[in-house]
Amino acid sequence: MIDKTDVEKEKPVQIGQRHVQIFLLFISIIVNYVAKFNVGVAVVAMTDAATTNPNFPEYQWTDMQKSYILSSFFWGNFITQFPGGYLCRRLGAKRTMLISTLGSSLLALLPPLCVSWGGWGIYCAIRVLQGLFQGFLFPCLHAHLAAWCPVNERNRLGALANTGIECGTLLSMFISGMIAASSIGWPGIFYVSAGIGLAWCAAWQWLGANKPAESRYISAAELNYIQTSQNHNEQVELDEIGQKIQVPWxxxxxxxxxxxxxxxxxxxxxxxxxxxxxxxxxxxxxxxxxxxxxxxxxxxxxxxxxxxxxxxxxxxxxxxxxxxxxxxxxxxxxxxxxxxxxxxxxxxxxxxxxxxxxxxxxxxxxxxxxxxxxxxxxxxxxxxxxxxxxxxxxxxxxxxxxxxxxxxxxxxxxxxxxxxxxxxxxxxxxxxxxxxxxxxxxxxxxxxxxxxxxxDRDFLSNKGLQNIQLSVSRFNKKSNGEGPMSAVVIS
CATH class of the missing domain: 1.20.1250.20 (MFS general substrate transporter like domains)
Known part of the structure; x- marks a missing residue:
């Protein structure tokens, strides 16, 4: 049995790959939230060009049509939240988060190209699809935190990653407003959003890893620290987290x-x-x-x-x-x-x-x-x-x-x-x-x-064995020692 103090002594003092993963998660939330909330500024700029840059097209959308655009993201977003958790288990957090952000970023390129002929309806459709892709994000983020964070650092590292929510919301307002008023106008809101999303995808593909054991850059000391912490405190095997364990629905x-x-x-x-x-x-x-x-x-x-x-x-x-x-x-x-x-x-x-x-x-x-x-x-x-x-x-x-x-x-x-x-x-x-x-x-x-x-990774199998033992116990009590059935036992 490993003492907790031994785990603490083995903690690497330098910035390690777990911190790189947390930073990548932080940035992923920012780029996705910029794409999610830039619509507030974009709709104003697209319907009232005088408030930003009058050199770009202006559309006469009603308040109801603008409301549909603003809410359409959530129509798709809630649909893929639950499938996102399942897909993360099947494909791993790295691949699923890549699909999520890549899809959202590529879709961000479309409004300047499509709205001129498709109007507010096509913008709504694009937002729905963006919501569908981004629905995969947070289930994977939490699975990734569970895989990479030592137990005693989970609160700190998890909270650091999630501060991307507030930062992304804030930046979406500042960045979008400045871009809309600049020489590239409201189309630039979408191009910049897509650009930073695609840049994150490249960094994630290079540095991201589903589990510490899969990272090409992690040190032996840090790998041992993370695995020892998780195995000792939770009695689970890190290399099987979220992959082969059946879900106890x-x-x-x-x-x-x-x-x-x-x-x-x-x-x-x-x-x-x-x-x-x-x-x-x-x-x-x-x-x-x-x-x-x-x-x-x-x-x-x-x-x-x-x-x-x-x-x-x-x-x-x-x-x-x-x-x-x-x-x-x-x-x-x-x-x-x-x-x-x-x-x-x-x-x-x-x-x-x-x-x-x-x-x-x-x-x-x-x-x-x-x-x-x-x-x-x-x-x-x-x-x-x-x-x-x-x-x-x-x-x-x-x-x-x-x-x-x-x-x-x-x-x-x-x-x-x-x-x-x-x-x-x-x-x-x-x-x-x-x-x-x-x-x-x-x-x-x-x-x-x-x-x-x-x-517990063995919860379902242990539960099944307990049910069998209980059934046999009841059967033996009913038989009350009559005949050979009383000798039924579980070895």
């Missing part, structure tokens, strides 16, 4: 900690989509303040979110490394900050009037910034529950969570018939706050940060 579907995670991530998706998409509309309609036309106000909440993601990371690292609190306390506390504080912020903003615009901006920035804690709070929980099935779990979780951004705008449309009516918006915010609050409460009660029994 029944055990997963009846696991309360897993459903607590599904509920938490779905509640987060509802609340954050309200913060991201609906709050700016409220501030324009009720507070008479167009957030989207002001680059600083638009980017400020996401800048706060990106900065806060590192604050959460540093605090959690200090608390865990000094054994001040457990991982369970970290996850549930951070998730509470990320859910309940924005819930309070949503309700409070709904009480403000046009004379309190500055207060509304501050609260919105704080709410979005505090929401960054959801990454450490619950997004990484799939790896806690089951490193072997992290990709599958993330596929299921993200499928549920990605349906929400399709539903919330429809619900808002039913409630808000007059965008200047504050009472109608208050109902929207109250619903989002209640979802935030109850989702986190369910996670606090039923969420677990420990390895589940069904993660």
């Amino acid at each position: 029944h055990a997963i579907s009846t696991s309360l900690p897993f459903w607590a995670l599904v509920v938490a991530r779905s509640a987060h998706s509802w609340g954050f989509s309200t913060l991201q998409a609906e709050l700016p509309s409220y501030m324009k309609g009720v507070l008479n303040m167009d957030m989207k036309s002001n680059a600083l106000y638009s980017a400020l909440p996401y800048l706060a979110m990106w900065c806060m993601s590192y604050v959460y990371l540093i605090i959690s690292d200090i608390l865990l490394n000094r054994n001040i609190v457990t991982l369970t306390v970290i996850r549930k506390t951070f998730n509470t900050f990320a859910f309940w504080l924005p819930a309070i912020g949503l309700i409070y903003i709904g009480l403000l009037d046009e004379q309190q615009k500055s207060v509304a901006i501050v609260i919105m920035t704080i709410s979005v910034g505090m929401n960054a804690g959801a990454t450490i709070g619950s997004a990484l929980n799939t790896i806690d529950l089951s490193p072997n099935h992290a990709g599958i779990l993330m596929g299921i979780v993200n499928t549920a969570a990605n349906v929400i951004p399709i539903l919330t705008p429809l619900i808002v449309g039913l409630i808000v018939s007059d965008e200047h009516n504050r009472v109608q918006w208050q109902l929207v915010f109250i619903i989002a706050a209640v979802v935030f609050a109850l989702g986190n409460l369910f996670y606090l009660i039923f969420g677990k940060m420990s390895l589940q029994p069904w993660d």
Whole structure:
């Protein structure tokens, strides 16, 4: 038996291949999020050229048509979340993530070439296909983290990779806005997005590896450190993670900690989509303040979110490394900050009037910034529950969570018939706050940060043997010693 202190002593001090993999994951999220969210700026530039560069074509699309374009990405994205986890197990994270980003990047080249003859409909179709390809990303990302991260570094490295979400969201606004106003105009938004995506694909093909044992550049010391850490702490074989282990579907579907995670991530998706998409509309309609036309106000909440993601990371690292609190306390506390504080912020903003615009901006920035804690709070929980099935779990979780951004705008449309009516918006915010609050409460009660029994690579075979033994035991009791049947045993 290897002592934990021995594992710590073997830890390589230099930057290793595991850090290269984390950096590649970080960049992959950025390039995919730039392609995902540049549509907000692109649609404005394509329908109102005077706001950016008037030397490029302008299209007369209705508000409904623009809404279809903005939401169409999610129509495809939720469909491939679950298949993404399965495909990752079959092909490996490296190949599946390459397919995901390569497909999305090549599709990014098409709008400038196709919209002139296909209109808003062809742009919608391209966005749906991009969503389909990007749906493979996060299930693979979590499977890759499980394969590459030593157990005691999982929280830190996983959180670092996921900060690409905030960074990608922020950069998509800044980069797209500057490009649209430049000499290459709105078509440049798509070409730059495709270019950085294809560049990442080349780096991933060169440096990426499904598992540490497959890396051409990893040192023997680092390989031994990762494998020793994972084998000692979880009793799994690294070279078989996510490849040959059968999925215990029944055990997963009846696991309360897993459903607590599904509920938490779905509640987060509802609340954050309200913060991201609906709050700016409220501030324009009720507070008479167009957030989207002001680059600083638009980017400020996401800048706060990106900065806060590192604050959460540093605090959690200090608390865990000094054994001040457990991982369970970290996850549930951070998730509470990320859910309940924005819930309070949503309700409070709904009480403000046009004379309190500055207060509304501050609260919105704080709410979005505090929401960054959801990454450490619950997004990484799939790896806690089951490193072997992290990709599958993330596929299921993200499928549920990605349906929400399709539903919330429809619900808002039913409630808000007059965008200047504050009472109608208050109902929207109250619903989002209640979802935030109850989702986190369910996670606090039923969420677990420990390895589940069904993660064991021999879980299904052991379960089958236990069932056979139980059946034989019952049969022998029924026979009550009559005849030779009483001698039936399991050797």
